[in-house]
Amino acid sequence: MQGPSLEENKAVLPFLRWAGSKRAVLPILSRFVPKVFGKYVEPFAGSACLFFYLSPSKAVLADLNAELIDTYRAIKQEPGSVSRVLCKLPFGREAYYQIRNQQFEKGDQIRRAARFIYLNRFCFNGLYRTNLAGRFNVPFGAPRNATVPSRNHLMQCSAVLANARLIAGDFERVVSENVSKGDFVYLDPPFFQTEGRVFRQYNSKPFMRHDLERLAALLKQIDDVGARFLLSYAKNNEARVFFRDWHSRTITLQRNIAGFAGARGKAQEIVVSNFPLAT
């Protein structure tokens, strides 16, 4: 299925790189989104591609990664100040490791956000990984021509974030406490599968079978409330078992997580929903 390209659409693009980002499939994914809904809820935000693409007028954006959510808060509230700090940071491998070693107080929201964005743009594959002490430890790996997002871009993202409530927390609580009748929930969790290796370790807590069971129960809860959901997932045996009661469609995408067996090249994922999917 072909949709308009992102550039044709003039959509707001995410300002972060993210493992498992849906950026490449946005034109396809967005065609499955209902035309009208109450509030937009995205509990596994990551770089929040679909959120920025749709620019909803009322939203809840959440992730377990508190540093990520703090960064969204800073961009929502003070994009110009974050941009000023970000633009002054030096480029290069040596500078990267110096900045990675820096630590700022929790209250120093602007410098913490600038550091987060900088490390995200220049680290290996846009990964987010921490050591046991919770410190970011991804090595330098800037793509050719890597840059930091422009002030204008951060301003655009800030305008979209202005309509969103931002929550750092587990998906089950976020959905249970924030979804009501008429809402639209987009879920893009890490994948759990028993066979082979998939990338699922976004933070100190990997996504396990128990999380998949909680997720499957939550889909039923969203449906019971009278909201609609769209879920992205790997096309694997677990998906066939856990999501068999719902509508589904296969989509093909380009995977880009290096360092994991068979993780580059074309992959098949599914979208699962509690409403008929557009053809």
Ligand SMILES: C[S@@+](CC[C@H](N)C(=O)[O-])C[C@H]1O[C@@H](n2cnc3c(N)ncnc32)[C@H](O)[C@@H]1O
């Ligand atoms: C596949 S990524 C989402 C990618 C996103 N759709 C994008 O386009 O960038 C999955 C996200 O789920 C988050 N996550 C992992 N476990 C979680 C949990 N228990 N509750 C909420 N978020 C979680 C990770 O931090 C990660 O950002």
